[in-house]
Amino acid sequence: MNKKLLQIVLFIAGNAIGAGVLGLPVALGGAGLWPSLAAMVLLYAAMLYTGHILADFVIKTQAFDLPSLFQKTLGNLGLITFSIAYFTLFFCLLVAYWTGLGSIFAKVTFPCRECLVLFIAILLFRGFRSIGPLNVLLTGSLMLAFGVLIVLIFQIKSEVLTRIGDLSVLNRSLAVILCSYGFHGAVPFVCRQLDFDRQSIGRAITWGTLFPFLFNVIILLVSFRALSSEELRAGLAQGLPIFSILSQKGGMQLCALWGQIFSFFAIITSLIGVSVTVGNALQDCFSEKAMKLSIIAITVFLPFAISVYNPSIFIRTLELSGGIFLNIIAGILPLMAKIKEKENCFWNALLLIGFLYVFVTTII
Numbered sequence: 364m365n366k367k368l369l370q371i372v373l374f375i376a377g378n379a380i381g382a383g384v385l386g387l388p389v390a391l392g393g394a395g396l397w398p399s400l401a402a403m404v405l406l407y408a409a410m411l412y413t414g415h416i417l418a419d420f421v422i423k424t425q426a427f428d429l430p431s432l433f434q435k436t437l438g439n440l441g442l443i444t445f446s447i448a449y450f451t452l453f454f455c456l457l458v459a460y461w462t463g464l465g466s467i468f469a470k471v472t473f474p475c476r477e478c479l480v481l482f483i484a485i486l487l488f489r490g491f492r493s494i495g496p497l498n499v500l501l502t503g504s505l506m507l508a509f510g511v512l513i514v515l516i517f518q519i520k521s522e523v524l525t526r527i528g529d530l531s532v533l534n535r536s537l538a539v540i541l542c543s544y545g546f547h548g549a550v551p552f553v554c555r556q557l558d559f560d561r562q563s564i565g566r567a568i569t570w571g572t573l574f575p576f577l578f579n580v581i582i583l584l585v586s587f588r589a590l591s592s593e594e595l596r597a598g599l600a601q602g603l604p605i606f607s608i609l610s611q612k613g614g615m616q617l618c619a620l621w622g623q624i625f626s627f628f629a630i631i632t633s634l635i636g637v638s639v640t641v642g643n644a645l646q647d648c649f650s651e652k653a654m655k656l657s658i659i660a661i662t663v664f665l666p667f668a669i670s671v672y673n674p675s676i677f678i679r680t681l682e683l684s685g686g687i688f689l690n691i692i693a694g695i696l697p698l699m700a701k702i703k704e705k706e707n708c709f710w711n712a713l714l715l716i717g718f719l720y721v722f723v724t725t726i727i
Contacts, residue, residue, distance in 0.1 A: 368563055370495035371553055373502040375571025377632030378640070379546040380505065384578050384629070385604040385622060388586035390539045392595025393532035396587050400580065402533055403540055406721075407576045409694065409714055410544035414568050416697045417550040422559050428551045428647035429692070436700040445696055446648065452688035453548065453641045457666035460634040464627070479631075484663045487638055494635060501635075505628035506574075512621045513581060516609060519589035538686025538725040543579055546572060547693040548640035551647075638662045686725030694718030 391399040417432070426432035429449065434442035464479065487494075550568070557563040586595070586605050598608040606622025642658045698715040702708055 371567045372571045375546050376574035377502045378549050378636030379575040381633045389598045390536040406540045413697045418564050421551050421554045428643045430647045448688035448691040458670045460630050461667045461670035480667050484659050501632050508625040516585045537721045545689050690722045
């Protein structure tokens with residue numbers, strides 16, 4: 364694997380892996396291990412498949428980014444639907460990431476978030492030549508922190524929730540699982556960086572999405588091994604991530620520290636990835652020569668300002684936005700475009716029904 368391909372693989376991985384991975388075992392705790400694993404595998408396969416569909420369309424149409432792609436494949440209605448879903452979802456994500464960093468730095472007197480705002484703005488202005496190498500370092504640090512956290516959690520053994528639990532819990536958690544595999548906004552950027560070489564793009568998407576899948580499976584296995592169903596349900600009721608629940612156990616205070624370290628790197632890598640992809644989409648919507656400073660103001664400074672002023676509105680709607688709008692971007696629209704081509708219509712239609720089911724369960 365060459366240097367550029369490695370950078371792209373880690374860019375995709377960092378884009379998909381968020382701090383939400385630590386909330387996944389809590390959300391799925393009442394469903395039991397096997398139903399949870401089955402849902403994670405099926406949704407991973409579905410999201411990987413639609414990612415490859417998007418890559419094929421980008422290569423075929425030579426679209427700069429997803430807005431022009433869906434306009435070419437589904438017309439103006441596709442463009443309007445995508446634009447509403449895309450910018451609602453990712454603007455909420457950007458605000459949520461800055462809010463999450465604020466909670467991590469809450470006890471630090473030095474203005475860390477403000478420095479990060481300037482740092483990320485400079486990175487975006489300079490482009491991928493600066494982002495790529497730094498993202499390798501950040502994603503490596505994320506993986507190290509995750510490894511330490513897993514070792515700490517593995518020290519505890521309670522009960523393994525192998526039995527089938529309450530499947531209604533799983534039904535409500537499908538949107539959470541879906542959001543943990545969201546990388547689709549970065550596909551056009553990945554295609555351009557790899558010079559529209561289908562083989563390299565396919566390898567980047569497959570390897571890049573494998574990391575979040577493995578992270579989700581590993582955290583699920585060790586968490587179900589360490590905590591009882593009652594502890595996981597209590598954590599869900601309080602809205603706590605897995606490391607906060609474990610830190611309440613005797614001798615497990617280090618879980619809180621390493622959970623915060625992992626969350627920091629997970630948020631930073633996702634923040635950079637989402638900022639890049641939203642900036643590209645804005646450029647595609649208005650002009651490929653749109654001023655970088657205007658795009659940076661919209662993707663960095665405005666979400667930061669809102670997160671400081673009033674983040675609660677966005678945080679409360681984040682899960683709903685993910686389950687609905689990511690579903691549209693990563694599942695419904697790509698499959699509709701594929702069905703329109705009359706290729707593998709039966710299987711694509713069957714998968715589309717699955718995405719629509721997640722869409723409906725999120726609303727209900």
